[in-house]
Amino acid sequence: MDWITTSTILGRLRDWRDEGAWETFDRRFRTPVTRFVRGMGLTEEMAEDAAQETMITFARLYREGRYEPGRGKLSSWLFGIAYKTALKIRTRAAAPRENPIGGTEGARRIENMPDEKTATTIWEYEWRRFVLGQCLERVRHEFEPDTMRVFEKLMDHASASEVADELGVPVKMVYNAKHRVLNRMRAVREELEEIREE
């Protein structure tokens, strides 16, 4: 299956008749956003709301031409929206409930939110994780299933000799498979990162 580039996915959002555009976009980007807002301390339910709102805001602003690829990385832009949305949802969820003991629960929760610097670190971690996941997904189809089986077992902390024993292949082949996949992942990562910054 051909890999769909990020710019294609975003470009498609502009045609409102494109029935598959939203789903493709959503599938690609929702995971890092959800993980990030969870990392910001939102409950599962709040995180789902925040992710949903982030995606919709992102799509709208993109369609209105508010994102200019030249001006900054896609990831920073997405981060900005997700961060603001997470704060908003958090405040919204906490605000109406008065704490009987004094002060408001909301204020305390906001205090507990990670500051922007910490949030940036969380985001960068999630984004890196996301990009690597994308790399792996993208190269998965380029290799024989057996090669990927070797690779996944290694990722699962099995040693090369354990994998060789289990799958009945020579150890050398295990190392070859590992580095072939990694070489390809590195190449793909460069492409993906390039697209992000276009």
Added chain:
Amino acid sequence: MHCLDYADFERYRAGKLDDKTGRTVQEHVSDCESCRARLAEVDQNLALFATLEPGPVDHAPERIGAYRIEREIGRGGMGVVYLARQQNPDRRVALKVLRRDMDDLRARRRFEYESYVLGRLRHAGIARVYEAGVASEAGHDSRPPGAPGAATAWFAMEYIDGPRIDDYVRTNNLDERSTLELLARIAEAVHHAHLRGVIHRDLKPGNILVESARPGEGASEQAQPKILDFGISRALDTESVSATLCTETGQILGTIPFMSPEQIGDEPLAVDVRSDIYALGVTGFLLLARELPIDVKGMSLVAAAQRIRDEAPARLRDKAPHVGADVETILAKALEKDPSRRYQSASELAADIRRCLSGDPIQARPASAFYTFRRTVARHRLPFALSAGFAVALVAFSITMSVLFTRARAAERLAAREAETAERTSAFLLNSFQASFPSEHLGDVPTAREVLESGAAQIERDLADEPLVAANLMHLMGRAFDELGDIDQARTLLTGALERRVAHPDTDPLLIAENRNDLGLLEAHAGNVARAIKEYEQALSIQTAVSGETDPAVATSLNNLGASAYRIGEYERAETYFRRALSIRRDLYGTNPHDELTESLNNLAESLRIQERGKEAEPLIREAIENLRTMHGDLHPNLASSRLVLCNLLLSQGKSEEAMFEAEAALAMRRRIFGDDHQSLANAWYNIGRVHENGEAWKPAAESYEHAARIGAATLPAEHPLQASNLFALGRALRHLDDDEAAREKLEEALAISRKARGPDHGNTKQIEEEIRQLR
């Protein structure tokens, strides 16, 4: 020292070489340029590898139901398997998550019922199903059960910590005896489930794991095979193999060699316990010979299916000479094509294996020579039917003369019958048309619809005992009603034709395929894309089986499938279908102008254009336009369509003026052909609106969208997603013109349609809500 490989470098970097070797490596690397480069590569790779996480890097939900996901442990045809932890009771489970549409109440009930049955299967050889449920897709929207959209069905199963059975047999280098012991145990477990009415349907080594033997115990004596996924395909209502063949090609390929001929054919209802016995036979063969009984490696799906249906399995002892004759006989019996010649229960199979192990005489007998001969003839039925003359010539030289002659005569009879049917069909048509133009009704010429209606009524009345003639007529008339836009009438006729054809033994299968294609077109016109796809897929599988992969009719089905995939936004899939269709048509027509070729060029170009691959699309669409002009001049509906594709393409390249030129030309053409209010004008107006919008000319954009919405309201079926798009575009344009009141009205209308047409949780519906929130 020779150059080093990846394994050497990793050991070197891990400090696993002794000092002396380490130094030698160091020296070599400093001298050898290619090893230096290789080492740098390894370093970068290892740095990347260190940042990778075990298990799923993407898309893993955090929890499902009461289960916390730990990591992904497998990915298969039907879904993903996670290792998960249940809190109460505290245990590890294998959580199989299947993305399936569970909205249909019937599917839901069935799933509940089946999971209840599966929960009651208790056998040492079957991985237990603890619990099952349906959840909205975790990590995505929190859709309540039963709401539209795909939901996730999951099974929490006993977690088996062990290798697949084929890996197990290979790594432990199991001998014949131990392998047979395992096989007998598996058969006994399968029998246990069969007795409780559960058929596996997907038995294969990947679904059988072996729990490790305790230390000190023999590899096979205590090793417990455990079958996974019992009955799951049925619980998910995925019985129809033909329905999944095309949609999940990649996934089903691994399963195909284990599917019985009846399972692979077009009789999914014929699947019973004996299909599982066949799969056991294949598994046993594979374990003993390390090869499949019928090799389908590298074959297309259709070719593989055909081979399984037609070709005799290899003899076990040709592949594994050390195996006993009785074992070969047992597996051959399990692998019989005809279910009635197989073991009739898994316990019979298990018992024969056990007899063999204890040196007692087995009950299975090798197939007789006569039976083998009959199968050979049956296998060639199709070619003989197609070339009856050749068959007749051949029989003179053959001992099979009488059998083949019968076949040939049958084919002749069939041909004669078809000719007769065709003749009767045209006679009937002529009659009914004459009846509709009676001379006494001068000046009162009936409409096409009236002619058809009277004909349809007559079919029911006059042709009750000539079902094939009736079917031909119903088919023709159904198509005509479809063109007139009378969906219900068309559906009744096309379905009626199909039923009659399917029920009749002399029907030409290609006519069934054509019938299904037309029924698919009808459903697509009615907006039922999923149903359309089903029909096209069935048509395609008949056509490829009968006429091969490159038949022109195959291209038609592929094109239809592509169009449907396109309509639901699956553009890559659409592209694949269109490409295949184009390649067939290119072989047929070369670069000569032809309508079918042009259709393929246009469709492939559009599927590429929408994926923003304009560079690839442009030469195709330009060729299409040129061909159309050569064939039809400057005024043709297809030319208008192709110019709209070009319009979108130019727009995406930022060439607004040229884009507008194409869109306006298309609009003018459609107006001349269809008048001012035809449905196809809405598309042209929408495109013109987009070009204006692109230049932020909101006023003319709003006017164009207004036209699109007006025509859409009059001509599209109620609640059509395209109308939601027209209204949304109009609403947005009005908002930019600061007419919030009018914008709200249009957006609310778009929202109501989108909620019904796409569902409340669809991204597009949510975006309309967002747009409404932006209003003051």
